[in-house]
Amino acid sequence: MPIASPFPTIDIPQKDIHSFLFEREDRPFPEDQVVYIDGNTKRQLTYADVRDQAKTFGTGLKSHWSWRKGDVLAVYSTNQIDTPPVVWGTLWAGGVITTANPGYGVEELSFQLKDSSARALVTLVDLLPIAIQAAANAGIPKDRIIVLGDKRTKEHRHWKDITDLSTSAKWRKTRILNPEEELAYLVYSSGTTGLPKGVMLSHKNIVANLLQFTPNDPLDWTEDRLVAFLPFFHIYGLTCLMHHAILRGLPTVVMDRFDLNKFCQHIQDYRVTFAYLVPPVILLLAKHPDVAKYDFSSLKMVNSGAAPLTRELVESVWARLRISIKQGYGLSETSPVTHSMRWSQWRSHVGSVGPLLANMTAKYVDEEGVEVPAGKPGELWMAGPNIMMGYLNNPTATVNAITPDGFFKTGDVGYQDGDGNFYITDRVKELIKYKGFQVAPAELEGLLLGHEKVDDCAVTGIYSPRIASEVPRAYITLSAGAERSKDTELELIKYVEDRVAQHKRLRGGIRFLDAIPKSISGKILRRVLRDIAKEEDEGEAVPKAKL
Structure with a gap:
């Protein structure tokens, strides 16, 4: 069911x-309520x-x-x-x-x-x-x-x-005579696996989603303030910041682009109380030295979305700055929010994206599309008034994404716990298949980010001809002072090996990068990593001339 x-x-x-x-x-606030503030010009x-x-x-x-x-x-x-x-x-x-x-x-x-x-x-x-x-x-x-x-x-x-x-x-x-069927926005998917697809969102999709997720964030126009660096062209910033701010009369400091020191300065100067963030920014809050120069005491809560967030990062930020972080979940195709953690449960359910929002139903299915019992991992499918109309000029993709009874196939793997909270563990297409076992890159990334020498990282699967199977490989950006060496590589491999099951070990090794390739919304571009891996492995396979 x-x-x-x-x-x-x-x-x-x-x-x-x-x-x-x-x-x-x-409308509870007056017409002269300030809603948007230019972060550069005021x-x-x-x-x-x-x-x-x-x-x-x-x-x-x-x-x-x-x-x-x-x-x-x-x-x-x-x-x-x-x-x-x-x-x-x-x-x-x-x-x-x-x-x-x-x-x-x-x-x-x-x-x-x-x-x-x-x-x-x-x-x-x-x-x-x-x-x-x-x-x-x-x-x-x-x-x-x-x-x-x-x-x-x-x-x-x-x-x-x-x-x-x-x-x-x-x-x-x-x-607009029929808000459910009349198009309002065409937001384009990131295109990490091909040409971007135009996601068709109706007027009702956006109106529904605003009513679905806003009650979960107890904010008051008389005392709460937001900061907006998340891009308005992306559904996360478009709905959760641009629309949300004016619906609730929340003064919002608008940044034209992300700059860590300006972001921190705005929080301090405007006494920002709530922020919608992405994991790369939370990573900076956990590790960047400049962050220590600013006052974050006004922040009541931070919401993380757009990509998985690990327990290690949540705990690191809390230990360093005493900033509370909850997670939410959504996609462009869902307008976007489908889950949002209750403020009171961020400590007790770290790693969860929270319960399913109002007016929605969900189910988990196996690789054959058969529904699995709640609590068992599977691909998440969802239905509700915030599900897109379809993909523009792409009926085949639409049919493949939305079932005849209205369930959208997210492509994300997860499960539900006994308290009704959902957990997203990885993307279906990003799971590494090692000799029949499934390895979630996000799990290994979370472990590595807990190591003092790791500033950022990403894990992807590479094919090993020797064992005829995919194996996990980690790409790592080292912290300041850490040395790119064989000793560091072996240390990190051993660090993971001591903490995971045998099939999850980094058999593909470790490679060091200056920066992890990511989309503007913070998602790791694994396609780019696979291209890098292919070039590396082809280069290593070239016979070396004997001198």
Whole structure:
């Protein structure tokens, strides 16, 4: 039997995102409540500023370009406090937003613009060289490239110039008649195993998810503050920070990119009380020397998501800084949050992502797709109002991802404990298969991160012709002062060997890297590691000339 959420069912209103956020009767905070603060310039936007500027921008889209329901606007930018009014102005006009990674090059951005059929592109002055080429490749006219941010240029209109106040009275908000079936966002998967897929999220998906996860974080607009470096182009930052902040009136310091010292300074200066983080940042909190210079006493709780977090890291940060860390879980395809640890249980259930959120059901299945009993490991499948509509232009991938009865196949392996808390142990495709045994890279990574000489690490499987099987290999970034040597390698191999079952040993050895390859959301790029391993092993296989 599928697992039901322990929380009471929530009534999901049949509202579009803009109406849900800006036409509400239950708003507890005033219109002049500051919501977004620019971390660089200290410029602020209130709730009323965002609402009014969104309507003005939406009016401009309709006036200038006859914007119609379903037209797509692409946002290719780092975090800006003006991103929210641009996004919700587009939704006001009936449009769809696709968010693009500002680290993309011309080819990657061109693909997304073409795949999403974007009609216009919003970007920063500094990103114009790439944006102009990609827009041309996608058939977007040059006059539909809009500039965001404090810098301006004569060649392209600024987003605040996309308006027509003289005739604004004749324009009305586009009605969303069926929030469950009408597209709001196209967020693209990271593409670590191939071309990115456009995840289609409806208005109801986002509205539902906001109502599902926000009750689990007891925050109050009168005293709580957030910091936002997680990218708004990624679903984690888009929902949990950009949307969450304005829904609850939480003052949020917006960072255009992550910088450790600025991040720490903002927490200290603004007395930030809650932060949404990713494991690489938590790793810095545990080990980076600069962190000790700052005051973190205002932080009530930290939430970690986007990638697995080990017990060792949670305990290290607590021991060093007395910062409480809970975990959550979700995916782009689930809008994203599906699990969130209760604040009161972060110490008693370290490693868990918490219980299943309201209005959701879940089950674990084996490799044949047969449901396994609760408590037994398997692949996690979930159903609920926050599950995506499907993948854009990819019906085959959609059918493969969502079952006929509405369960999304996450591709993540885990189990549920007796208290109803879920644990995610690894990705199905990332499990290393050693002679019939399954080895979870995350488990070995957690062990290695507990060693004083390890600053960061990643484990992947490599094929060993000698034993005709995959074996685990660790890639390690050493702590300052640790020596790259055979002795260090043997020490770390022995460290793991003493703590794991026989089949989990690092038979593929250890390699040292300057940095572990990761996506912007903090996920280890194991595809890159496998490519590195292949090059290394091919190089070692080349016969050496005799002198």
